[in-house]
Amino acid sequence: MVEVIGWERHRAAEQQLRAQLEAIPAGEPVRLAKSSSNLFRPRAATGRPGLDVSALDGVIAIDPDRRVADVQGMCRYEDLVDATLEHGLMPYVVPQLRTITLGGAVTGLGIESSSFRAGLPHESVRELDVITGAGDLLTCSDSEHADLFRAFPNSYGSLGYATRVQIDLAPVQPFVHLRHVPFTSVAALVEELQRVVVEREHAGETVDFVDGVVFSETEAYLVLASFVDEAPRTSDYTGQQIFYRSIQQRREDHLTVKDYLWRWDTDWFWCSRALFVQNPLVRRAVPRRFLRSETYGKVIRFENRHGWWAALEERRGRPPRERVVQDVEIPIERTTEFVEWFLREVPIEPIWLCPLAVRDTEHGEQPWPLYPLKVGETYVNVGFWSSVPIEPPAVDGDANRAIEREVADLGGHKSLYSDAYYDEETFWSLYGGRTYEQVKGKYDPDGRLPDLYAKAVGRR
Numbered sequence: 001m002v003e004v005i006g007w008e009r010h011r012a013a014e015q016q017l018r019a020q021l022e023a024i025p026a027g028e029p030v031r032l033a034k035s036s037s038n039l040f041r042p043r044a045a046t047g048r049p050g051l052d053v054s055a056l057d058g059v060i061a062i063d064p065d066r067r068v069a070d071v072q073g074m075c076r077y078e079d080l081v082d083a084t085l086e087h088g089l090m091p092y093v094v095p096q097l098r099t100i101t102l103g104g105a106v107t108g109l110g111i112e113s114s115s116f117r118a119g120l121p122h123e124s125v126r127e128l129d130v131i132t133g134a135g136d137l138l139t140c141s142d143s144e145h146a147d148l149f150r151a152f153p154n155s156y157g158s159l160g161y162a163t164r165v166q167i168d169l170a171p172v173q174p175f176v177h178l179r180h181v182p183f184t185s186v187a188a189l190v191e192e193l194q195r196v197v198v199e200r201e202h203a204g205e206t207v208d209f210v211d212g213v214v215f216s217e218t219e220a221y222l223v224l225a226s227f228v229d230e231a232p233r234t235s236d237y238t239g240q241q242i243f244y245r246s247i248q249q250r251r252e253d254h255l256t257v258k259d260y261l262w263r264w265d266t267d268w269f270w271c272s273r274a275l276f277v278q279n280p281l282v283r284r285a286v287p288r289r290f291l292r293s294e295t296y297g298k299v300i301r302f303e304n305r306h307g308w309w310a311a312l313e314e315r316r317g318r319p320p321r322e323r324v325v326q327d328v329e330i331p332i333e334r335t336t337e338f339v340e341w342f343l344r345e346v347p348i349e350p351i352w353l354c355p356l357a358v359r360d361t362e363h364g365e366q367p368w369p370l371y372p373l374k375v376g377e378t379y380v381n382v383g384f385w386s387s388v389p390i391e392p393p394a395v396d397g398d399a400n401r402a403i404e405r406e407v408a409d410l411g412g413h414k415s416l417y418s419d420a421y422y423d424e425e426t427f428w429s430l431y432g433g434r435t436y437e438q439v440k441g442k443y444d445p446d447g448r449l450p451d452l453y454a455k456a457v458g459r460r
Helices: 007-023 077-085 102-107 146-151 186-199 243-249 257-261 271-275 280-285 293-306 308-315 332-345 398-409 424-430 433-443 452-456
Strands: 059-063 068-072 089-091 125-131 137-140 161-171 175-183 209-216 219-228 252-256 321-331 351-357 378-389
Touching: 007 059, 007 068, 007 125, 007 161, 059 077, 068 077, 068 102, 077 089, 077 102, 077 257, 102 161, 125 146, 137 146, 146 433, 175 186, 175 243, 175 257, 186 209, 186 219, 186 332, 186 351, 186 378, 209 243, 209 332, 219 243, 252 257, 271 293, 271 378, 293 308, 321 332, 321 398, 332 351, 332 378, 332 398, 424 433, 424 452
Parallel strands: none
Antiparallel strands: 059 068, 068 161, 089 161, 125 137, 125 161, 175 219, 175 252, 209 219, 209 351, 321 378, 351 378
């Protein structure tokens, strides 16, 4: 059972953070000291201590009647979900990995299989308390500091840090019924996906969640899920069984709501295979508590710092590898074109597909200026997380640059949690440009926080 900490403890933690910020000498840059991260772009070491946000990781209060939660910015989704499920509620969008924080999903981007109807995590936010680079603690909403509220999503901490997030919650049922619908071509899958996101049903059953997996040019699946009150039995993918393999092996399944929300976390989608954890002998030897994305992330970050595995591969005579860890949003009408291009040009499989649409229809054609998805347009998030060999005359970054060009040519966008290679002019044309400049100048006039380009491409 997750403790709900209450307002008194939250205010004390908030003031401690503000005092830390005020103690940093004028002109010195500001950053967070975090023990973990779900970002996959390297960050240069500064040698300076960051702000200690460890006391801002709890659930403050839940109002089940209003279906609203007040949550500290560093609260992990796994703790938030545990607290809300006790009331038969959940966040409208729960990103796939347990350790993603609510503040991180709002200042970055989160997505899940409810996003075709519920949008992105920041679209469920009523208001934010933000500590800015100027040292101010501001409550932001569409009625107060609306410019910062609208620019905060996709700013990645370059405009300030969320200390409190107030979000709407959605009712749930105890179980989820999954149907794994097979296709022999990407085009056929996307055609059915277009129908499902409009009609929100399949074979007479309501669709509450939808995503998909492309294993190859001739093997792909839609995973259609619906809330249900009862289940004949439930599967368990937190131990020896592997969820993404079950998609190929069975046509339907049942999970508890909680297990459905974290179905991808145990194997970090399928990335655990790179760490040999999908080998049955290895898997049986690993305690269940370590079978989670957090563990694998620590291993990968250790390798990124020290390069032991890369050095071993070099001694074996194998070419160096380029990390290709990306999520991109493609208009649904161009998704087949992109996926077929990707399967031809980039040797990475499987690929994750997840449809999304902007839920906010009351604030213009592009209500979130730093990630300008259009109202009325359905996009498909295409996720691919692996590496490719660098064969001469190619150099590190070539594959990612080719992906960036193709995404732009098809009218898509790319998330910024991983490597980016845009030149500065192109970057600002895609991610807020003049709007970002105005908000940055207003709330961080001395530039104590690195700007978005420096964080995403300059890797600060």
